[in-house]
Amino acid sequence: MPAGTILRKTYVIEDVIGEGGMGVVYKAHHHKLGSTFAIKVLDSKLARISTLRDRFLEEARIQATIQHPNIVRVLDILDEDGVFGMVMQYIEGRTLDAYIHDECGQLTFPEARAITTVLLEAIDHAHQSGVIHRDLKPSNVLLTTGHNPSAIGTSLKVLDFGIAKILDANNGRTITGAKMGTPRYMAPEQVRNARDVDARADVYAIGLTLYEMVCGRSPYEELRDFDLLQAQIDTAPPPPSKYREDIPAELEAVILKSLEKDPDDRYSNAKEFMRALDGLEVLPDTVPPKPEKQREAKPSKHRKLEKPGADAPPKAGEKKPRSPKRELSPAAEEPDENWELGDTNAALRAKESTESESRGRSWVAIVVVLAILGLGGLAYRSFGPPGQKDRKTQQPLTEEQVKGKPHNTDSNVMGLTNSVRVETLKTDVGRMSLVAAGTYWVGSLPDDPLAGSSEAPASAVELKGFFVDQTEVSVFYYAQCADQGSCPPLPDLETSVKTHPNTPVTGVGFGSAEAFCSWAGKRLPSEEEWDAAARAGRASLYPTMDEPTCAIVNFGTSSGGDCVGANPLNAEGVYGRELGKNPLHLRHMAGNVWEWTRTQGPDAQERIVKGGSWKSRKVNLRVSARRVMRANTGDDDVGFRCVKDRP
Known part of the structure; x- marks a missing residue:
C-alpha cells in the first residue's frame, strides 16, 4: 500500500512499520485530527479466505474490549473495499525481547520485578474482563522510547491478543484465535489441550518471561519441537540460580512456583503472583556483567563485473582467485535439524513400550499440537523484532x-x-x-x-x-x-x-x-x-x-x-x-x-x-x-x- 493512500477517507498511510506473515503494519495519520496511528492490515490474498478474515476481525474486537494503560488499544476496525485492518495506538519503542537479548543480557532484580508487576497488573485487568491472552512472551511486551526502569508503569505495553480466549457467559462457548501459542512459552495444559486453559496459563508464561529477564535465557533454551513441548509438560525448569548465582532464594522460589507443571500448584491468578513479588524483601540492585556482543562480519563488497577477461565468470569447477580469509562471528555450533516426523507412530510405540501410559498420552498431545501449531496472527512488529525473536546461530x-x-x-x-x-x-x-x-x-x-x-x-x-x-x-x-x-x-x-x-x-x-x-x-x-x-x-x-x-x-x-x-x-x-x-x-x-x-x-x-x-x-x-x-x-x-x- 503506497504512502498517501487514504483509508475510509480518514487515515493517510505514511510508511511501513513492520511486515508479518499475515499482513503489514503501517504508520498513518488522521487527516483531520493530525493524530498518528498504527494500522494493522490483513494481507489482501489472505483476506479472501473467510475463516482467516473472521479471525482477524475477532482479534480486533477482543483487544478493543480491554481498556488499560498498559495494553495497546484498538481504536477502530476497517472493513471496506476489501481492506481489513485494525487501528491502534502508535507507540514508539522496542520489545522486551530486544531489550533483554540485544542490550541487557540479564536485568537487575528490581527492574525484572517491576516489569513483571506491571505486566501482571495489565493481564489481571484482561482476566477481569474475561480475556485470557494465551501468547504472552517478551516479544509481545513493548517498552516505549525513553524507557526508564524507575517509571515502568507508564512505559510498558502488552501487544497482540491474536489468540486470546473469551468465555461467553451465555453459553460457555470458547472463541479462539488462529493458533495455539508459542511453544517456548506454552503452559503444560496448553500443550495438552489449548481449549481448556484458564488464567493460570498466562501466569506460567509470565513466569517464563521473568525467568528470562533474570537469567538472560529461557529454561529450555536449547530444546525444540517434540523435546521442547515434552519439557513444558514434565521437565522441571533448572533453578534460576544455575544461570544467576546471585539471585535471592526468595525470588527464585517465586519464579519456580509460577512454573509448576500442575496448574493447581501454581499461583491461582495474576493478583496472587503480584502479591508474592510485592512480599519480597528489598532486592539487591546488582548489575550483571553485560555479555560481550559478537561483531557481525559485514559481507565483502563486490563490484559489478562488466566485461570479459579477468572478470569473466569462471569455468565450471574452476577455482576463483583466492581471497584473504574472512570469518563470520563465531558462536556455539549447533547440529543440523534432523527431526524425522515420518516415524511418529513408531516413536510413539517405542515410547509407550518403555514409559507410563500418561507419558504416552503426553506424546500424543504433542503430536496433535505440532500438527496444528503455526505462526498465527501478525505480530505487532512496529518497534521491535518480528514476532518471537528469531534465534540466530552465527x-x-x-x-x-x-x-x-x-x-x-x-x-x-x-x-x-x-x-x-x-x-x-x-x-x-x-x-x-x-x-x-x-x-x-x-x-x-x-x-x-x-x-x-x-x-x-x-x-x-x-x-x-x-x-x-x-x-x-x-x-x-x-x-x-x-x-x-x-x-x-x-x-x-x-x-x-x-x-x-x-x-x-x-x-x-x-x-x-x-x-x-x-x-x-x-x-x-x-x-x-x-x-x-x-x-x-x-x-x-x-x-x-x-x-x-x-x-x-x-x-x-x-x-x-x-x-x-x-x-x-x-x-x-x-x-x-x-x-x-x-x-x-x-x-x-x-x-x-x-x-x-x-x-x-x-x-x-x-x-x-x-x-x-x-x-x-x-x-x-x-x-x-x-x-x-x-x-x-x-x-x-x-x-x-x-x-x-x-x-
Missing part, C-alpha cells in the same frame, strides 16, 4: 570454504558436510541458512556443454543478503497453514500428515506456495536468488558438493533414467540425503521435487521452477536448468522452499 565460515570449491571426491564429501559452518536462522517453520550479500554468477556457466537455449545466460548479479530454507516445505508445515485457513487445502492432506508428514508438499500451484511463504513471514525466491543459494559461491554445475549420483540425489526414476530401481518412485523426506547437501547445508537443491520461484516465464501467467525432481534426468539437476510452468497448476513432483530477507 558460526565460523571462511570464504574459501564456500568460494571456488571444486567438486570433491566421495572421501571428502562427508568431511565437508560436517565441517563447513554456516550462519543459520531458526524460525518456527524450519531452519534457514544465510546467503551473504554480494555478487553472484547465475545462469549457465561458460563451457557448459549441456546448457540449453532456454536457460538464463551467465551474468553477474548483486544480491542483498537473505536466508533460505534448508529444506523443502513439508506436508507437516503446509498442513498448519491450511488448518489456519491461510493456505488452500489440498486433497488427502489430512491423511498425508498422518502417513508421511516429512515429505515435501506437492501439487501446489504458485499462488499456494506464495501464500504459505507469506504466512510464514517469508517469500518465494527469485531465480537469481535460487541459483546463488544453490551454488553457495562456487562455480559449479550442480548444487551438490560432488557430481550427483543415485546415492546422494533422488532423481532419475523415469523410464530409462539413471536411477531406475535405485531410487524410489516418489519424493522422499525433506531431511534425507545427508551427502547431497550443498555447502550451505541446503538439502535437495538437486532432485526430489522441482521448486517454485517468483520469476516470471515467457508468459505473465507462467513461473520458473528449478532443481529437477525424482523423475528428472541428470541434465535437469544442473543449477542453470529450468522449467516453465503455468502458475495455477501443480504437479506431483513440484514443491517449493522459501527465503527471508536479512534484516
